[in-house]
Amino acid sequence: MTMADTTTLLIDAFSPFNSLTLTLPSQTPLSDVYDRLCERYPSLPPHLASTLALSTHSGVIADYEQPLSSLLTEDEDTLITLRLGPRLLGGKGGFGSQLRAAGGRMSSQKTSNNDSCRDLNGRRLSTIKEAKKLAEYLESEPERLAAKAQTQRAKLEALEKRLGIEHKDSARKPGEVSVEVASGKKHRFEDTEYLEQSRELVDSVKSAVSVGLLKKRKKVKTSPSPDADKGKGAPEGKGKRKEVVEEKNSEPVPAAVVDAPPTSAIPLDAVGA
Known part of the structure; x- marks a missing residue:
């Protein structure tokens, strides 16, 4: 090699x-x-x-x-x-996503309220936004009215089912609203037994209240006062004596006794003594 x-x-x-x-x-x-x-x-x-x-x-x-x-x-x-x-071991990860999330929170906290600013025509942005909201509200007005009429119709149908009332115009379409509902026609409540019971209950309550008030007034009148209790506690003998003396003093003197002249002395020789 x-x-x-x-x-x-x-x-x-x-x-x-x-x-x-x-x-x-x-x-x-x-x-x-x-x-x-x-x-x-x-x-x-x-x-x-x-x-x-x-x-x-x-x-x-x-x-x-x-x-x-x-x-x-x-x-x-x-x-x-x-x-x-x-080797450098990797961490748990997600640090970059945490930084991005923190940056998003920081950017969301920035004030973006520019309603007081004006456009090139001199109108405030808040006025333009309100005008747009009003236009959208007016555009959706028919839908809201239709939804309201539908809910009223559903309530009326549920009430009719409870009362057992049948509609003659059952052949109309499900989306249509009847003339009675549109005109606000009311149904008469014909349960006379219920009306009589309710009247009797009201009358009985009124009579019970009036009876209770009368009993309360009678109790107030018949209850003894503290001055009367003191007068009753006095001895009966002294009271009777005072009443007799007052009656004697208050008796009128006869007129013959008051007007009679004084009697003169009669000599004894005239009598025959």
Whole structure:
């Protein structure tokens, strides 16, 4: 084997391995280099082959199936300098999407209220927006009226089903609205038994309320006052005496007694004493 058929590798490894040298045939693929290094240097862990990568000073080697001769340059015919290091494990990912989401939130917080600005004709943008909204509202007015009429018709049909009323114009189209619904015609409620019961309930409630109010008034009138209780507690004998004295004093004196003249003294000789 000549020198042209062999290639010398100078590998810059990680600690505690500083530099490794190895001479291999030029047609050896790069994927076999680490196995040959483990044979040459038994202290290298062979189970770390999947976590280590060979790279040149210009970058990572893309194809590990290519031979060593493909890495030779014109200046270096037999010497190749490589670097042995651990592969960089990828993270959980999504950092770019997080940055984009944060940027979107920041941009959404910017104020975009330009309603106070004016266009080239001098009109405010807020006025133009309101005019557009009003035009859209007027355009959708027939649809809203039709939907409202449809809901009213559905309610009326449900009520008629409950009351057992049949329509004569059942042959009309489902989208049409009857003349009675459009004119607002009302149906008479003919459940007389229900009306009588409701009237009786109202009358009974009124009478019960009036009776309760009358009883309350009677209780207020018949309840004794504290002054009357004091008068009843006084002794009966003294009260009777006072009443008798007052009656005697208040009796009128007869007129004959008041107008009679005073009697004169009669001598005893005249009497025959």
